[in-house]
Amino acid sequence: MNISFCCKDDNAGLWMGELQAALPQALVTLWQPGAPKADMAVVWAPPQQFFDEQPELRAIFNVGAGVDALMKLRLPAQALVVRLDDAGMAVQMAEYVCHAVVRHMRHFAAYEADAQLGRWQRRLAPDRSTFPVGVMGLGVLGERVVRALQSFEFPVLGWSRTPKVLTGLDCYAGLAALPHFLARCRVLVCLLPLTPETQGILNRETLGQLQRGAYLINVARGGHLVEDDLLPLLASGQLAGTTLDVFNTEPLPPEHPFWRHPQIRVTPHISAGTLPGKSIAQIVDKIGALTRGEPIAGIVDRQRGY
Ligand code: NAP
Numbered sequence: 042m043n044i045s046f047c048c049k050d051d052n053a054g055l056w057m058g059e060l061q062a063a064l065p066q067a068l069v070t071l072w073q074p075g076a077p078k079a080d081m082a083v084v085w086a087p088p089q090q091f092f093d094e095q096p097e098l099r100a101i102f103n104v105g106a107g108v109d110a111l112m113k114l115r116l117p118a119q120a121l122v123v124r125l126d127d128a129g130m131a132v133q134m135a136e137y138v139c140h141a142v143v144r145h146m147r148h149f150a151a152y153e154a155d156a157q158l159g160r161w162q163r164r165l166a167p168d169r170s171t172f173p174v175g176v177m178g179l180g181v182l183g184e185r186v187v188r189a190l191q192s193f194e195f196p197v198l199g200w201s202r203t204p205k206v207l208t209g210l211d212c213y214a215g216l217a218a219l220p221h222f223l224a225r226c227r228v229l230v231c232l233l234p235l236t237p238e239t240q241g242i243l244n245r246e247t248l249g250q251l252q253r254g255a256y257l258i259n260v261a262r263g264g265h266l267v268e269d270d271l272l273p274l275l276a277s278g279q280l281a282g283t284t285l286d287v288f289n290t291e292p293l294p295p296e297h298p299f300w301r302h303p304q305i306r307v308t309p310h311i312s313a314g315t316l317p318g319k320s321i322a323q324i325v326d327k328i329g330a331l332t333r334g335e336p337i338a339g340i341v342d343r344q345r346g347y
C-alpha cells in the first residue's frame with residue numbers, strides 16, 4: 042500500500058515516521074509534484090495539484106475535523122473522504138468553551154484589570170439558571186461541549202440540522218427552529234462545519250435575535266461570522282462581547298481591529314489542536330478496517346459537505 046503525505050506542518054517528519062512505524066507493510070512518502078501514484082492520502086490543506094496527480098486514491102484522510110478546505114477542491118470521485126473523529130480534540134474544545142463562558146459570566150477579565158490597579162472589588166455573577174448557553178452543531182465536538190457545560194449546571198440548548206435527543210438538552214433542528222433557539226441564548230457557541238448552508242450564519246440578523254447583551258464564542262470557522270456585522274453589534278450593546286478563535290483571514294493581520302478591541306478576545310485557532318499521536322492511531326486503525334473491508338466512522342458526505 043502506498044500512502045502519500047501532504048500536510049502543511051512543520052512536523053511532517055514526525056508524522057510520517059510515526060505512520061510508517063505503525064504501518065510497516067506500507068510505503069509512506071512525502072508528496073511532491075510528480076510523485077508516484079498512491080492509494081491512500083493523509084492531508085491537511087493540500088493544493089489542487091495533489092489531487093490532479095493522484096487520481097487513484099481509495100481514501101483521503103483529513104488531518105482535522107473540518108473538511109471545508111477539501112470540499113473546495115476537485116477530488117477523485119471514487120475516494121472516501123475521512124475526517125478526524127475527536128482524536129483528542131473534543132476535550133480541548135470543551136475546556137476552551139467552558140473557559141470562555143466562565144470567564145465572561147464570572148467577570149474574570151474585570152478582575153484581571155482590577156489586579157493591575159490593586160483594586161479589591163467583588164462583582165456579582167449572574168444566577169446561572171438565567172444564563173442559557175446555546176450550542177450550534179451537536180456533532181462530535183458540540184456534544185462534548187454540551188456535556189462539559191452541563192457539568193457546570195448551565196442551562197444548555199442545542200441546534201443541529203437533523204433532530205436530536207440528548208439528555209438534559211433542549212434540542213432544536215433546522216432553519217425554521219433557529220429563531221426560537223437564538224431567542225433563548227445568552228451565550229452562543231458556534232461548532233458548525235463550514236458549508237454553503239452555514240457560511241455567514243452568524244450575522245446582524247441572527248445575532249440580533251439573541252438575548253440583548255449576549256456573548257458569542259466562535260470556535261468553528263471564520264466564514265461562519267460576517268465580520269463586518271460584529272463591531273456594530275458590540276457598539277449597540279446587542280452583544281456584550283465575543284471570543285473568536287477563527288477568522289476569515291488566518292493569521293489575523295496585525296492591523297486588524299479585532300486584536301485590540303476591548304470586547305473581543307482573540308486566540309490563534311488553537312481551541313482544539315490536532316494531536317499527532319492520537320490522530321495517527323485513529324488513521325492507522327481506519328486504514329486497517331478499510332483494508333479488512335470493515336465499516337469506519339467519520340466518512341464525509343460530500344453532498345452535505347461535512
Ligand atoms: P460534526 O461531528 O460533523 O458535527 C457537525 C454538527 O453540525 C452536526 O450536529 C450537524 O447536524 C450540524 N450541522 C451541520 N450543518 C448544519 C446546518 N446547516 N444547520 C444546523 N446544523 C448543522 O463536526 P465536529 O467534529 O463536531 O466539528 C465541528 C467543526 O468544528 C468542524 O467542522 C471544524 O470546522 C470546527 N473545528 C474547529 C477547531 C478549532 O481549533 N477551532 C478544531 C476542530 C474543529 P447533524 O447532527 O444533524 O448532522
Ligand code: GLV
Binds near residue numbers: 105106108
Ligand atoms: C481544525 O480546525 C480542525 O478542523 O480540525
